[in-house]
Amino acid sequence: MSTLGIIALLTLLYWLYITFDVHKGIHLLHTLPKSTKLPDKPPLVSVIIAAKEEESTILETVRHLLSQNYPRLEIIAVNDRSQDATGVRLEELRKWSKHKTDIQTPLQIIHITSLPEGWLGKNHALYQGYQQARGQYLLFTDADIIFAPGTISDAVTYMKENDVQHLTLTPNMVARSTLLRGFVHFFLFSFSLFVRPWRANLDSAREPGIGIGAFNMVSRSAYEAIGTHKSIALRPDDDLQLGISLKRAGFRQKVLSGKHILQVEWYRSLKEAIIGLEKNLFSGFRYSYTIALLACLGQLIFFIFPWLGLFFLWDWRGAAYAVAVILQIWLYRKLMFRLMSKRGDEAFLLPISASLLLYTIVRSVWLTWKQGGINWRGTFYSLRELKKK
Known part of the structure; x- marks a missing residue:
């Protein structure tokens, strides 16, 4: 099996697992x-x-x-x-x-x-x-x-x-334009898949928490x-x-x-959203370049590649990616409705929104590395100081 075929199969398995996991747990989110x-x-x-x-x-x-x-x-x-x-x-x-x-x-x-x-x-x-x-x-x-x-x-x-x-x-998150709404909602979507906020409602678990x-x-x-x-x-x-x-x-x-x-x-605006998120996304990865790299690869492989495979591969790999895209859209619409009573009509923007989030993560890491820290509300904090805390 080719490398591309292995990636397509792993991507499909990932979305099947995520779909099962969300379906099993989302009832906890009331x-x-x-x-x-x-x-x-x-x-x-x-x-x-x-x-x-x-x-x-x-x-x-x-x-x-x-x-x-x-x-x-x-x-x-x-x-x-x-x-x-x-x-x-x-x-x-x-x-x-x-x-x-x-x-x-x-x-x-x-x-x-x-x-x-x-x-x-x-x-x-x-x-x-x-x-x-x-x-x-x-x-x-x-x-x-x-x-x-x-x-x-x-x-x-x-x-x-x-x-x-x-x-x-x-x-309920309000956005003025379709592209901004797609980006903001996708951030919430991918964050929810990563954190699984409904798990915080399990009294038996100490992890993960959310605020x-x-x-x-x-x-x-x-x-x-x-x-x-x-x-x-x-x-x-x-x-x-x-x-x-x-x-x-x-x-x-x-x-x-x-x-x-x-x-x-x-x-x-979309520009304001990207600038706002690039200031603190790297902190969500504990200022670890390894974790940030894995997050970028995850966005690329599991969120963007399925859409490319859907349009450019005309064999079983394309079919696997097509199923992954269908599951991605279904989960997106289900979570948007559960969290905000939104129908998720902007689901067609998922590959664009994922690409924009990938760009924002890369910029967040690059700017922090270039500056040696972050500028937050008019004050500069060194990366060494942030990592220490």
Whole structure:
């Protein structure tokens, strides 16, 4: 059998295995249920937001949080060294909310002007928010998330009723163009196949864990037990690492779909998405060139080659690749619907999206190597420092 034939056969076996594995486990991934009744003594929830140059989105996010129907809530917005009008907008919103009799939620603003050594800006900002928080539960979220009014009520009720220490939710991801939507959704698709987020819902397993920046709600005791954000001070993928640390420590974790109550426009353009992801993709491979190389080969062999084989091979190898493509499309549409109620109509863009992600991974590794580190939110961190942490 030729080398190409062996690759075609392995690719088909890979997609058959992945299809079986997803079909077996995806039933564990549910949608967050709507609460019918709050606990008798609702715990105080502290919402902590880190914002840097977020003047275009922060107001809408905080306004939606102020409109939550949960009775015991405090919001702590941390302005992380912003050079735009983020801080001004937050102060205006705080003054406005104080004079609204129908808004009982305290809004606290923290302005950070300098960054100590050994911290990434966002991680430091979230930690500063935690130090001011009084809540029994901490909700770490991003500055561009839109919350439905009952989001926090539903989350707290679920956590209390199911004895969950960490709840993370997948949001509905909005994209302005078809190509951007295809790329963003493909990133979520390939990430899901790699991490298998539904496995985090198995109480018997310590690995893998997961955390999503749009919604990471954790009990204060669990957060403190893993060392807070101090333990992940230099991780660009802090949201994911928070979930991994909590799961590894044995705390009960659940990942659910929040497609009906959370919405985010992750990036506004394809160029912005590539630039945004190339900053932190290499960190997801632990800054290992070997792991990054294997990831690139995986994208090439399992996601791109099947489409090339489908069009250019007219023998059994082409037939094997054709089956792999069908399985790839089916899984993509199934996961998009499960996670975000999307039909996955952009599945025809899968080879293009996979090629763009491959390009982004290569650029992430190359830029980190060329610079000797990463530039993150206006600060440079050496690769030696990042690997040490």
